[in-house]
Amino acid sequence: MRYPPGHKEETRRRILTEASALFRRQGADATGLPEVMKAAGMTVGGFYRHFDSKSTLFREAIRSSLQRTLGFLRHNPGRGRQWLQSAAARYLSREHLANVAHGCPLPALTPDIARADPESRQVYADALREIVDELAQRMPEDGDLPPRDRAWAFIATSVGGLMLARGASDPELADEILNACRQAVVD
Amino acid sequence: MRYPPGHKEETRRRILTEASALFRRQGADATGLPEVMKAAGMTVGGFYRHFDSKSTLFREAIRSSLQRTLGFLRHNPGRGRQWLQSAAARYLSREHLANVAHGCPLPALTPDIARADPESRQVYADALREIVDELAQRMPEDGDLPPRDRAWAFIATSVGGLMLARGASDPELADEILNACRQAVVD
């Protein structure tokens, strides 16, 4: 072969990274393959050496970005109330609000996923289960509800809050939403 | 004129209704004007007698569907814990889960709105303020946080929970999310 070993894998990874960012920023339908390939430093013809179709690319982008989110959760040390507070502060921050392209895919892409093919939704459901399992273990002991249910509520409030704040044109309104949700998730 | 009085307004309303449903079901980018006009029983050429552009249509669809959601909130009688319980039971139900086209636009379209033009985001922000005002008045007295903050958390958990549940391909997983959020929002 005329390329060093690992070259193809590296190219595939680069396409996936760029596509994943563009999908989150613009939505899946508004992002064209020519644009993705240009961002990866190639022309569009080469795409099909790496992926079967645009929907396969979307599926793999979901998979890799959700695994990245899971990685962040696992990397954040500790548990209990303190862990929750720190996780919420990071997730519901102005930085995360502004950084759609490299942030959690859930607030940016969940509606696109809900409209996607069954295989993509399966990838999403599997990753969501891993995320809720991880969170359930980190939940504080107190509370009437089982940890897993509190974990779901934490995810829903965080994802919903960040997403709603991103829609608001007014930064003050966005801040108000982020602050309220940050306080609510730690009780 | 060759059409009875009110005919044009009625046509405009019909286009808006159909567009609003299609946007929620398929996303704004995946919904074409020919499709919208066909759903309204017309051909595409007539569209521009009623709206300036597709983005204007999107903006008006957001406005009308968010006003509808606000209408449902206002119509639901009572306040306090009971009101919250009943609102959550309706919002986080299997019926609402399955009925994307005629349900609340927030879980279906917020990412599309976040990517839209400033005018559309302004319409969204204004409606969101009306919704949180309405909810804050209905919140139970108890709790450490101000009613408005609890209202934001209620919205975020409800919208986030419904959206996340819609993404899951597995109905059991979806039910688990809905149940957990329903219990969490009433404390």
Add this chain to the structure above:
DNA sequence: TGTACATCAGTGAACGCGCGTTCACTGATGTAC
């Protein structure tokens, strides 16, 4: 060591298609005189 051929990641033009928007036209009714 030299030569012929195979491999295959990537190029770039081409395909059919549906998009948002424009526009000349239709035809039923209202208005002017």
Add this chain to the structure above:
DNA sequence: TGTACATCAGTGAACGCGCGTTCACTGATGTAC
């Protein structure tokens, strides 16, 4: 009362454009003998 013209919601073909996908080709390297 009758006729000529204006109005305007809606039609349907056309426009330029970018999409997802295909495909003949390139050219550097590996392999066979």
